[in-house]
Amino acid sequence: MDLHALKIFQTVTQTGSITRAAQELNYAQSNVTTKIQQLEQHFQTALFYRHNRGITLTAKGRTLLDYTERIFQLIEESSKAMRDEDTPSGPLRIGSMETTAAVRLPDALAQYHHRYPGVDLTLVTGPTEQHLHSVLHYELDGAFVAGPVDHPELAQETVLQEELALITDAAHPPIGSVKELCNRTLLVFRSGCSYRAKLQQWLHHEGVYPDKMMEFGSLEAILGCARAGLGISLLPLSVVERQVADGTLRVHPASYPFARVDTVFIRRKDALMTAALLRFIELFR
Structure with missing residues (x-):
């Protein structure tokens, strides 16, 4: 098997x-075209639809891409295994929901960095759906996402449980029912966010269809717009404790079972458990 051709194939699929x-x-x-043709001749099948x-990848092309990612991941893991020692070092790529990264992780990450300065830790924030994809495709070593996660290739450990509440400006009157959100603007993260999904499940369960949903790319933007009275959001209470204490935001209870969400740490079951990843997991246990 020509690894060089597989690398070209992988790059074509990525771009x-x-x-x-x-x-x-x-x-x-x-040269790129020739390498793709050689692969197609080797496997005696078309890897792409040309239009x-x-x-676009064919079904056989998607199968080859899956094997290609696994091959290069094994090559990378073999290098890590040869270098790996009891003292954690090297790269560690971790994903996290933005709310978890903002409130729950800073102290733990500082502690980890102090203990293991040889680890090159990268933290990527984003929605749960994005991190599931990245872990499955070996782009992240692990991630903090909303649970539970049901996937045969992923291992998960619950690290905490968040209590959710509706967030509004401080002057907003009490919200007695989710039906009151019918004519309000909802402030949400982009698609794939677990809190957005939980809010939509709640609304759908009650037969509520809000007038407008505004997407934001950061937690600070949502909190700022909520403070200004632009709309309402569903977020963990831990995220807004300071703002509620200083009177700039108000929280309104959510209904069971929409008021709780587990945060779990996921990783691939078949990925190498390096010393850096093992110590990271142990810290949160």
Whole structure:
């Protein structure tokens, strides 16, 4: 098997274009095309559909991509295993929901960095759905996401439970029922966020269809707009404790079972458990 050809194939799938792949790899476009054709000849199947908008993976192409990612992950793990020692070192890529990263992780991350300065820790924030994809595709070593997670290739451990509440400006009158959200603007993270999904489940359960839903890319933006009276959001109480204490935000209880969400740490079952990852997990246990 030609690993070089597989790397080119992987880059083509990532960029979605032979032209862009050639530019990224600094190869002639004809060389990239030739390597793809050689792979198709080797496997005796088409790996891409060619059309006016570019290329799309065939079913066989998706299968090969899955094996390709696993092959390169095994190569990377073999290098890590040869270097891995009892003292954690090297890269560690962790994902987290933004709310967890803002409130729950700073002290623990500072403690970890102090204990293991040789670890090059990278923290990526984003919604649960994004992190599930990244862990499954070996792009992250692990991630804090909303649980429970039901996937045969992932291991999970519950690290904490968050209590959720509706968040409004301080002057907002008490919210007695979720039906009062019918004519209000909802402030949410982008699609894939577990809190947004929980809010939508609650609304759907009560037959409530709000007038408008505004998406934001950061926690601070949502909190700022809530303070200004722009709309209502569903967030963990831990995120707004300071703002509620200083009187700039108000919380309104959520109904069971929409008032609780577990935060779990996920990792691939087949991924190498490096010393850096093991110590990281032990810290949160």
